[in-house]
Amino acid sequence: MKLIAAVDKKWAIGYKDKLLVSIPADQKNFRNETMGHTVVLGRKTLSGFPGGLPLKGRRNIILSTRENYQVRDAEVVHSEAELFELLKTIDSDEIYVIGGGSVYKMLEPYCDEAIITKLDYSYQADTFFPDLDQKENWHITDISEEQTCFSIEYHYVRYKNESPLEMP
Numbered sequence: 244m245k246l247i248a249a250v251d252k253k254w255a256i257g258y259k260d261k262l263l264v265s266i267p268a269d270q271k272n273f274r275n276e277t278m279g280h281t282v283v284l285g286r287k288t289l290s291g292f293p294g295g296l297p298l299k300g301r302r303n304i305i306l307s308t309r310e311n312y313q314v315r316d317a318e319v320v321h322s323e324a325e326l327f328e329l330l331k332t333i334d335s336d337e338i339y340v341i342g343g344g345s346v347y348k349m350l351e352p353y354c355d356e357a358i359i360t361k362l363d364y365s366y367q368a369d370t371f372f373p374d375l376d377q378k379e380n381w382h383i384t385d386i387s388e389e390q391t392c393f394s395i396e397y398h399y400v401r402y403k404n405e406s407p408l409e410m411p
Contacts, residue, residue: 244330244338244353244407247276248372249360249397255368256344260287263366266392272399276358277301277339283330283350286312288342304329306346323349327410344370353410357381357402362395380406 248256249269257263278300286307289295296316297303303317306326313319320326330338340350351357351373359375375381387399 244335244340244350244355246340246347246351246354246357246359246372247273248342248347248357249362250372251362251368252365253368254372254374255366255370256342256347256372257370258366258368260291260370262291263368264362264395266360266395266397268390268392269360269397272360273341277341281333281338282341283326283338283346284341285343285346288346289314289317302333324411331410344372347372352404352408355404355407357404359400359402360397361400362397364395375402380404 249262249264249266250256251263255263277298281302281304282298283304283306286305286309289297289305292298297305297314303314304326305314305317305319307319308321310321312321318329320329335355340346340354357375381402381404383400384403385401390397390399
């Protein structure tokens with residue numbers, strides 16, 4: 244299972260239920276990485292998508308504690324236990340965790356890879372990704388050349404988890 248996110252210098256990912264920044268090349272990279280795979284996300288993350296609709300060309304699994312919450316063209320699970328039961332039926336290499344903060348935090352220990360767009364800037368934020376640089380079991384395996392979008396500089400950084408947990 245893989246994590247994919249864009250983070251700033253403080254590992255922030257969002258503010259007021261919105262992404263910190265929109266970089267077309269990063270969005271294209273995200274689309275290329277996740278297309279044809281399963282994406283796991285929370286209800287609030289889905290609400291931030293255009294029209295609040297699931298991503299096309301991907302199997303969307305939405306985690307929401309709202310019992311009656313349903314989404315057309317997506318599978319909705321209502322608990323961690325229900326999510327883990329469903330994820331066990333999918334090849335782990337096919338799963339991308341795409342947000343938000345609480346979903347990243349919950350699933351990070353079970354992931355074996357992270358694809359992180361590291362922004363060379365600190366934004367005002369209220370939602371954060373787990374700081375993989377501070378975790379003993381996560382190690383950088385690849386860093387891209389510096390990328391630029393207007394005044395924003397960033398790198399694509401790949402991490403590997405040396406000891407992911409087995410799903411309960």
